[in-house]
Amino acid sequence: MEFSSKLLENAVNEMSQLPGIGKRTALRLVLHMLRQPKEHTNALTEALSTMRHQVKFCKSCNNISDVELCEICSNPNRNEEIICVVEDIRDVMAIENTSSFKGLYHVLGGKISPMDGIGPHDLNIETLVNKVKEGKVKELIFALSSTMEGDTTNFYIYRQIQDYNVFTSTIARGISVGDELEYADEITLGRSIVNRIPFENSLKI
Amino acid sequence: MEFSSKLLENAVNEMSQLPGIGKRTALRLVLHMLRQPKEHTNALTEALSTMRHQVKFCKSCNNISDVELCEICSNPNRNEEIICVVEDIRDVMAIENTSSFKGLYHVLGGKISPMDGIGPHDLNIETLVNKVKEGKVKELIFALSSTMEGDTTNFYIYRQIQDYNVFTSTIARGISVGDELEYADEITLGRSIVNRIPFENSLKI
Numbered sequence: 001m002e003f004s005s006k007l008l009e010n011a012v013n014e015m016s017q018l019p020g021i022g023k024r025t026a027l028r029l030v031l032h033m034l035r036q037p038k039e040h041t042n043a044l045t046e047a048l049s050t051m052r053h054q055v056k057f058c059k060s061c062n063n064i065s066d067v068e069l070c071e072i073c074s075n076p077n078r079n080e081e082i083i084c085v086v087e088d089i090r091d092v093m094a095i096e097n098t099s100s101f102k103g104l105y106h107v108l109g110g111k112i113s114p115m116d117g118i119g120p121h122d123l124n125i126e127t128l129v130n131k132v133k134e135g136k137v138k139e140l141i142f143a144l145s146s147t148m149e150g151d152t153t154n155f156y157i158y159r160q161i162q163d164y165n166v167f168t169s170t171i172a173r174g175i176s177v178g179d180e181l182e183y184a185d186e187i188t189l190g191r192s193i194v195n196r197i198p199f200e201n202s203l204k205i
Numbered sequence: 206m207e208f209s210s211k212l213l214e215n216a217v218n219e220m221s222q223l224p225g226i227g228k229r230t231a232l233r234l235v236l237h238m239l240r241q242p243k244e245h246t247n248a249l250t251e252a253l254s255t256m257r258h259q260v261k262f263c264k265s266c267n268n269i270s271d272v273e274l275c276e277i278c279s280n281p282n283r284n285e286e287i288i289c290v291v292e293d294i295r296d297v298m299a300i301e302n303t304s305s306f307k308g309l310y311h312v313l314g315g316k317i318s319p320m321d322g323i324g325p326h327d328l329n330i331e332t333l334v335n336k337v338k339e340g341k342v343k344e345l346i347f348a349l350s351s352t353m354e355g356d357t358t359n360f361y362i363y364r365q366i367q368d369y370n371v372f373t374s375t376i377a378r379g380i381s382v383g384d385e386l387e388y389a390d391e392i393t394l395g396r397s398i399v400n401r402i403p404f405e406n407s408l409k410i
Contacts, residue, residue, distance in 0.1 A: 050212055
């Protein structure tokens with residue numbers, strides 16, 4: 001792609017560094033900015049820059065926060081004996097949207113993935129293990145992706161804490177609500193039979 | 206979507222103002238920035254801001270440029286008697302990539318579209334008409350989209366200049382190279398028969 005302006009080329013190149021944004025999309029976005037008043041671009045760059053430099057991570061759960069201890073961790077109405085372990089703050093947002101969990105979270109910041117060079121020490125696993133060692137936690141809920149990497153991470157953490165008095169659970173895997181059985185994959189269907197639940201429990205939600 | 210941080214929310218909101226970027230995509234992009242070193246965000250915001258404030262539009266053709274007269278307009282090897290009229294600088298880049306045109310361009314900055322409130326006076330039509338009036342232009346090639354708005358714009362400009370001694374042409378519409386006839390739409394196929402060309406001409410490219 002040949003550009004008639006170095007400034008434009010630079011902006012497109014930087015924009016196309018973002019995941020899922022190719023050169024063409026980047027050009028479309030940048031030309032859109034040029035058609036809009038300058039204030040729009042100012043607002044965008046200002047918001048991104050402030051966010052990147054000033055955002056904090058909760059010192060307890062590692063969730064993104066504007067203060068030292070995030071709103072969830074500092075909420076006295078939440079049960080601090082149950083911790084839900086997730087990969088990412090998007091998972092926190094997704095679970096919060098369901099309004100079905102009133103405990104705290106612990107954001108790992110990823111999952112163990114040797115292929116991508118991510119080992120246990122790149123994640124916030126130590127702080128989680130320390131919380132368990134302190135003895136205040138009664139239950140850990142693993143809510144990681146159901147992939148090889150997710151399972152590896154679950155198991156790694158499980159090994160670190162199995163000598164302590166803590167109950168560990170994992171979110172249920174099974175047929176999605178509203179799905180037809182015939183379209184479900186074999187592994188999910190198989191697991192949903194092995195891990196069947198008392199019928200009365202299914203009436204609760 | 207509930208955010209645990211106002212700064213994050215702000216950044217996501219600004220990002221999702223861009224066309225084709227929804228809230229979820231914006232969140233994904235912003236979280237990606239958070240995982241990258243701060244320098245990456247600095248480079249992006251700096252490039253966008255400099256581009257938005259310092260980029261110039263060529264005073265002759267309205268193409269984006271870093272200098273007053275763009276590289277194409279100031280190139281003595283280009284034929285300034287032929288002007289290709291396009292909507293957008295992306296069209297200039299697309300035509301330049303084909304290396305099949307050695308004249309100059311004129312970027313209108315859009316097309317007449319009453320539905321979107323864009324009239325002739327919102328576009329760079331007057332400067333184009335003035336160029337024709339000065340008598341240096343021998344041919345105008347209309348290379349606008351083949352839509353109602355494109356055709357309206359072509360016709361509007363044509364009416365403004367028809368009394369001057371200038372030849373007007375429009376880019377060929379027809380079956381794309383490599384396309385099967387049976388999949389072509391009727392209008393395109395019909396036009397390609399009406400506007401058929403001598404066979405020898407098709408051997409040239």
